Amino acid sequence: MRWGLLSTARINRRLIPAMRACARSAITAVASRTLSRARTFAREWDIPIALEGYRSLLDRDDVDAVYIPLPNSLHAEWTFKAIAAGKHVLCEKPLATNPADVDRMQAAAHAAGVIVEEGFMYRHEPLTDQVVALVSAGAVGAVRAVVSGFTYARNRPDDVRLSASLGGGALLDVGCYPVSYACLLAGSAALSATATARFLPDGVDEEMAGVLRFRGDRMASIYAGFRAAYRTWLDVLGSEGSLSVPHPFKPDGREPLVLERLGDRRHIEVRGSELLFLRQVEHFVGAVIDGLPVTVTLDESRRVASALAALAASARRPEIEA
Numbered sequence: 631m632r633w634g635l636l637s638t639a640r641i642n643r644r645l646i647p648a649m650r651a652c653a654r655s656a657i658t659a660v661a662s663r664t665l666s667r668a669r670t671f672a673r674e675w676d677i678p679i680a681l682e683g684y685r686s687l688l689d690r691d692d693v694d695a696v697y698i699p700l701p702n703s704l705h706a707e708w709t710f711k712a713i714a715a716g717k718h719v720l721c722e723k724p725l726a727t728n729p730a731d732v733d734r735m736q737a738a739a740h741a742a743g744v745i746v747e748e749g750f751m752y753r754h755e756p757l758t759d760q761v762v763a764l765v766s767a768g769a770v771g772a773v774r775a776v777v778s779g780f781t782y783a784r785n786r787p788d789d790v791r792l793s794a795s796l797g798g799g800a801l802l803d804v805g806c807y808p809v810s811y812a813c814l815l816a817g818s819a820a821l822s823a824t825a826t827a828r829f830l831p832d833g834v835d836e837e838m839a840g841v842l843r844f845r846g847d848r849m850a851s852i853y854a855g856f857r858a859a860y861r862t863w864l865d866v867l868g869s870e871g872s873l874s875v876p877h878p879f880k881p882d883g884r885e886p887l888v889l890e891r892l893g894d895r896r897h898i899e900v901r902g903s904e905l906l907f908l909r910q911v912e913h914f915v916g917a918v919i920d921g922l923p924v925t926v927t928l929d930e931s932r933r934v935a936s937a938l939a940a941l942a943a944s945a946r947r948p949e950i951e952a
């Protein structure tokens with residue numbers, strides 16, 4: 631399967647080694663808004679073709695699938711354009727910020743006969759499978775709540791994550807991870823969402839705390855921020871115990887889970903991947919070439935987009951007057 635990269639984004643540096651380590655994929659081309667950037671990047675990463683403009687990449691017959699690591703506000707737009715050009719799409723998270731866009735993608739991808747998948751790398755990792763298996767097997771009893779978050783201190787003033795017009799903000803950048811995990815463990819869409827946020831002057835959320843409620847009286851507490859140092863966490867609280875996952879979204883080589891059940895504490899070690907992103911690439915290529923089901927379905931992406939939209943809307947409600 632021949633990849634085209636839509637832009638010279640930093641995250642490409644993590645994906646390129648994975649695309650090359652996958653025996654059944656190769657990188658054909660990279661496109662950038664400016665040709666000189668595309669050429670410099672292509673030289674640095676030994677990519678055969680450098681192109682000016684993303685459109686010119688979509689027009690090529692020697693590209694089967696595109697990887698979209700653009701700023702968040704451009705994900706849906708370029709996913710639609712890639713589908714219309716008959717390309718398979720692996721798009722960075724969040725794929726969309728409203729469920730209606732995902733519905734339209736689903737219809738368009740079906741009509742064009744292409745695969746569209748959201749790039750939640752953590753969903754492909756053995757750690758996630760293990761957590762889902764333990765929780766489904768009743769390791770913590772009946773699930774009552776998921777408590778999860780992702781924070782890091784933002785330190786680049788030109789970061790696209792601080793631009794309102796480019797879809798910046800903590801919720802979309804890192805809040806989508808705990809939202810995705812909460813929806814995954816619930817196995818359904820959230821019924822309601824409430825959030826509060828600290829906004830920067832141009833309207834970008836620098837920090838957001840939210841609560842989702844799911845069927846079966848399950849709650850999820852979500853934190854996303856750019857203010858505190860890097861940390862990720864996930865706790866699943868159940869009627870008989872709890873499961874703690876210290877690095878739920880970017881597993882290390884050996885991941886320690888802590889399972890507490892009816893007073894007992896057990897440490898469970900899960901082996902991670904030697905090359906993060908490789909499983910994501912291999913699963914995507916398997917879907918394209920072998921017709922295997924994708925890991926992150928568009929139904930799952932729709933649940934995430936729906937919760938993100940509801941949290942964002944809730945956080946924008948007027949504050950209580952003092």
Ligand SMILES: NC(=O)c1ccc[n+]([C@@H]2O[C@H](COP(=O)([O-])OP(=O)(O)OC[C@H]3O[C@@H](n4cnc5c(N)ncnc54)[C@H](OP(=O)(O)O)[C@@H]3O)[C@@H](O)[C@H]2O)c1
Pocket residue numbers: 637638639640641642661662663664667668699700701702722723724749750751790796803
């Ligand atoms: N899965 C993960 O673990 C992970 C990690 C980091 C980031 N991400 C996601 O990947 C995406 C890119 O993140 P990144 O950190 O790699 O971003 P980045 O380095 O800022 O790259 C974004 C790219 O978008 C292109 N672009 C198009 N229009 C732009 C505009 N108006 N302003 C700025 N850039 C524009 C630029 O490429 P050209 O100049 O070449 O056109 C730029 O290099 C985001 O959606 C982010 O959420 C995912």
